[in-house]
Amino acid sequence: MSLLQIEGLGIDFGGLRAVNDVSFSLKPGEIVSVIGPNGAGKTTLFNMISGVYAPARGRVLLDGEDVTRMPPHLLARRGLSRTFQNLQIFQSMTVLENAVAGHHLHERGPVLADLFALPASRRRSRESEAGARALLERVGLGRAASQEAGSLSYGALKRLEIARALALKPRVLLLDEPAAGCNAVETEEIDHLIAAVAAEGVSILLVEHDMKMVMRISNHIVVLDHGEKIAEGEPAAISRDPRVIEAYLGAQATEATHADG
């Protein structure tokens, strides 16, 4: 049975049909990528699934439960977590504190206990800090723990967002361009990280422009163009699909040629 099921999801901005009638599903441990040209509606789709936007049409089912239009903090409690294309880091906090903040659902407790620093409150903080340190090690930011988050490079911040999202111990993880701004080595590290997380049974929904990475790690690919799903299938089939090549891969191949030239 699928863990995350998207049924006929759609939203309009003004008169524009930003996303229309998109359906697909994720099984536990599966990596599904959403690809498509800029403006195809990938991030909008993410925002609807993660509760940031309220879809006008369709349903989102998480483990069989209808979670359409549920606010993000309640989705988080049900094990859905995400990262952002345009970074959403807690800038005034340290790297470690950002990762600790990801443990919110595990560490939250009575406000009075926190005000008086009661032993229970301090124990919760210690536990989430230990968890956060382990996660920072996992994404390769162990040494940067005490730095201010704002001082990290773009690629490092992307990994910090992943660590923060993993702190929820999610069942479904939405990654919006995790490798953007990363060099080849960093991209490969993120690649391994995503595969390892999926191997633990976490379903991963990925938006990524690095086609090599998408083809390498996806079990399944959904192609969007002008807000509609134009193709869906395994990587090998998608890379041969003429509509996809025309809408997206072709355009990128042309871009790549220009860049090389």
Next chain:
Amino acid sequence: MRLSGKATTLLVLMAVIAVAPVFFPSSYYYRVGSLIFVNGLAVTGLVILIGYAGQISLGHAGFAGIGAYACALAPVHLGLHPALAAVLGAALSALIAFLVGRPILRLKGYYLAVASLGFGILVSMVLSNEAWLTGGPDGMAVEEMGLRAALKAIGIDLSNTQFWYAFSGLVLVIGAWLALNLHHSPTGRALRALHGSEVAARTVGVDVARYKLVAFVVSAVYASASGSLLALQNKFITPDVAGFMHSIEMVTMAVLGGAGSVLGAILGAAILTTLPQVLTVFQEYEQLMLGLVMMLVMIFMREGLLPSLARLVRGRGE
């Protein structure tokens, strides 16, 4: 051993409070000191609201008014001990903050600033107009708390100004300790997270509306306690304590010293409490001066005095 930020802040604060009297030329300075602590307490509450949670209130003096008039009214009408009256005022402030904040904080944006502004003006109007109860603009007397007499009975004989210096200082240290505890706690992290990025805070599970409300209620209790403390030491109270200018004064103190830092905000309170006492010019043109201070801080040191200085010092050290 390297001291944590929390321990350093508390040690600095306690050391300054304990040592400062050595340099006081006259007992008048105890009075200035205790006023600083009273304002410092309210401003520490604003550190939680503004510095941690990133929310602005322009009506916190309203809560100070509730705390102050609770101490004036409850002993007379309910027969409560003044200290218990302060607790009652704090509870009432928390309840009102909850009722005002709950619908407002579900909305995004700066609605809290506007709603709290209205609330503050409402409180000060009620205190001025209901003269049968509050004495109106002339104010009313406040009963003696009686703690100084109790101390005298066990052999600790302090003058009135000395006693209030020590007592307000103690309350401020406790207030600072609580605020610092909060900073490093799960609740404090949730507040600072939603300040940094609301959408990201939501996605890690923070119920943003609820935590903003927590910050508003806690800071209202601080303001209420500050008002109570002022009423008890002045033994007289007027509606000015709840006035709009007092709300603006509090925010300016927090922003001048550094709303993100407890010690910075208390420093801001110290500066803006002392200036009118030593410079009559400042007293005459207080509104103008507050506006000027606010503008200069916003232009030249957005983080406030103490964090900006700390950054400067660290920058030189490297």
